[in-house]
Amino acid sequence: MTAEVAPQPHAHAPTGEGYLTHERGLKSWLFTLDHKRIGLMYLGSVLLAFLLGGIMALLVRAELLFPGETLMEADTYNQVFTLHGAIMVFLFIIPSIPAALGNFFLPIMLGTKDVAFPRLNLGSFYIYCLGAIVAIVAIVIGHVDTGWTFYTPYSARADSSVIWMTSGAFILGFSSILTGVNFIATVHKMRAPGLHWKRLPLFIWGMYATSVIQVLATPVLAITLFLLMMEKTLTVGIFDPALGGDPVLFQHFFWFYSHPAVYIMILPGMAIVNEVIATFSHRKIFGYMFVAMSSISLALVGFLVWGHHMFTAGMSEYATMVFSALTFLVAIPSGVKVFNWVATLYQGSISFKSPMLYSLGFIALFTIGGLTGLFLGILSVDIHLHDTYFVVAHFHYVMVGGTVFGFVSGLHYWWPKMTGKMYSEKLARVAFVFVFVGFNVTFFSQFVLGSQGMPRRYYDYLDQFQPLHMTSSGGAFILGFGFLIMLFMFVKSLVSGEKAPPNPWSSAGYEWMTTTPIHPHNFAEPPVMTRGPYDYHLCTEEELFPGFPEDFKPSEKAAKA
Amino acid sequence: MDENNLPEGTLQLPPQWSTLAPEVDEMYYFIYWVSVAFTVVIFAAMIYFMWKYRRRPGLKAKPTGHSTALEIGWTFAPLILLVVLFHQGFTGYVRGAVAPEDSIEVRVRGMQWNWEFEHRGGVIDDLNYLRVPVNTPVRLIMSSSDVLHSFFVPAFRVKRDVVPGMYSTLWFEATQETPDIQCESDADCPEGLWCGNTPPGGEARECVLPIFCAEYCGAPRGITASAFDEGGRNTNHSTMMGDLKVITQAEYDEFIELGPPPPASCQGRDDINECWGEQIHQSYCVACHSVDGATQAPAPNWKGLFGNQRQFVDGSSATADENYIRQSILQPQSQIVQGYNNVNMPPFRFSDRQLDAIIAYMRSLNE
Structure with missing residues (x-):
């Protein structure tokens, strides 16, 4: 067969308007029930939050270029790092992949028209907006300098805008819960015919595990923040010892949510890496069922290890022992994922397009982030490293090197499907080099800072730490510059990008079977899944390489030549 | 104190000044080399596969097989290592958690943003200044009068949160005296020491081990640099630092008997x-x-x-x-x-x- 006659997948789909253009006007967006449009609105919001949080990060790093005052006074610095943490965690990372990319692709990958409860989906977006507005009001009117963890009794005694900020997080939590409920129902009830559990794309498995945590853990955050508000407004003694409360209780409550939340953040990143590695290696993920179950077991074990944030906080030695032992269990499913990803590359056909670069970057950085987690699980070593820059470096390797790299990988991967436009691969690769190098310079130096004893959340520091702080700040600016290039690249794509083919990466994934631009109902006719999403050996070349040049195709003829 | 015989740090860890430090460092380097080994193997496999199986005309991916033995293997084999890590870490932790019976006790009070130390007999050390005898286990009994703090001495590898409404404790045994060196900046001090807090007289700082506050405790508005307030007090979380001076048992006994000696800047003066x-x-x-x-x-x-x-x-x-x-x-x-x-x-x-x-x-x- 030749390229000219290669049929588009689902050539019978109507060539009518895509989901972006079939209705127009502001109202068609604000009242849309289409999960794709809601996903895009989420995407815009989380990217805005990422920009804000990123600016805060650069302010923090700029202040730390030199000891003493560089840009701002101590109190301002404390507010800036608090906002960096709070914005990045609550407004960006937690909703980033599930609410934006998950919302967009979960129904498509299930071969269905929409999520189970479209109105609830729109509702959770508006709840997110409300939460974000309340949080931003707190920033504008007030003085929030507690750190994103809101530890008592400091937060109980601080300015009243802490109430606003925690109310914001409280409201955002409900958005998260509703999205989780929606996804669980959708995965259980709305799968296309032929799409049984063993064919479920690993992205869906990841989203499913994430949703379970969102539904089970987020209410605890709501309870905690509610108690904090009660304490502040009604002076009921719950956490503040001056009122008869227990400050360590707050830490238990807080981490009971926030540790599982770490998996709300990382599981979706891993989920995207599964898709990208499979597509760009042209191979089913090695050990599919083990990878799927590792997501579920991470979600479950994640509930049992919150105490490892509190090894120096004054728990009993017995509790400390149990939490340390359970913490090591987390390493097992994490290791299983990494090993299986690497094994997937073996005997694949690996293409190094920009989404793949970010996913390979994810594996490398997550490996470092995960192994440094072992340092912190070992009790005697954690005592030294706790609350130092070592911890800061560790969680940035997991949250940025992991989740953000996964998110960016997914954004590059699905961009042509979402927007119908291609982007400049060259610019994307240049941005990747800056982001990858900048990230490592920024955070690798922080491992050494921390093991040498530099505590976190310090406005000022000893002279001996200055060279490493300066290195770290330098890296942060490289990283920031990389993201600027990426922003330019995506904007350029929107303005003048080439029209994207329906399957630019020659993927066997279900989401690539539909047309580009995507039909408002995802598929013109409800699809029937006759093969798994990674069954490359069952796909025809025409399915995988629509419109690709002949010599690109690994056909039998070319193989002989 | 012989200044040429001080403990030295490594690229990753500060000098060891306590009996606990060598054990912690040994564990640190053990997990460090385990991590390096894992990283090298994973990265090498990745890079080799990336090169060997790079997409090129004629290369077709082989369908993924599956090997239950391999999956079970790499699921459970690391468990053995993890059990070892947990066990070693826990025994080290227990040693650090239980103070020897012959420890001397020092009462520590954390407050925004200073440390106060009270020795036996009610002897209060200078503000933000802690003297301890060498080769003697010292147990700190700590409390906070306002928010959370955390007592952290990197050279001892000890850290413990200081919590309002309860006592927390830690212990250490210093292995070496700190040298008597006057300084003007941290650069004048040997590795691991800092040029301590400025005494109220504004002169004659000396090289001491740093005590950090490791738990965030805030800052008042309007503080711009690492300045002290008029009373020589620290002003925010990042400057809530104490000076730790390790002295001989004889010097410590004299200190307990007579209280803190006159500051160095006043000694030798008529007034x-x-x-x-x-x-x-x-x-x-x-x-x-x-x-x-x-x-x-x-x-x-x-x-x-x-x-x-x-x-x-x-x-x-x-x-x-x-x-x-x-x-x-x-x-x-x-x-x-x-x-x-x-x-x-x-x-x-x-x-x-x-x-x-x-x-x-x-x-x-x-x-």
């Missing part, structure tokens, strides 16, 4: 007591008591106070002599001067030598 008294005033008293003879708020001005006749709220009166001053410091509520009913000065505990110095300084203000 050593007046100089010392002025520094104590700067550390503890200046916030309420002026010495310029003008302002009288919130507490009596010291200039012209000594030898003055004092009228108390109960109608009695007394001359401000040495005994009056001593009692006013140790038990301020016992005799309240008219007009100062609402001041509520807290009792201070000073050694006899410190009280002498304060009285000498007060007398010198009248000259």
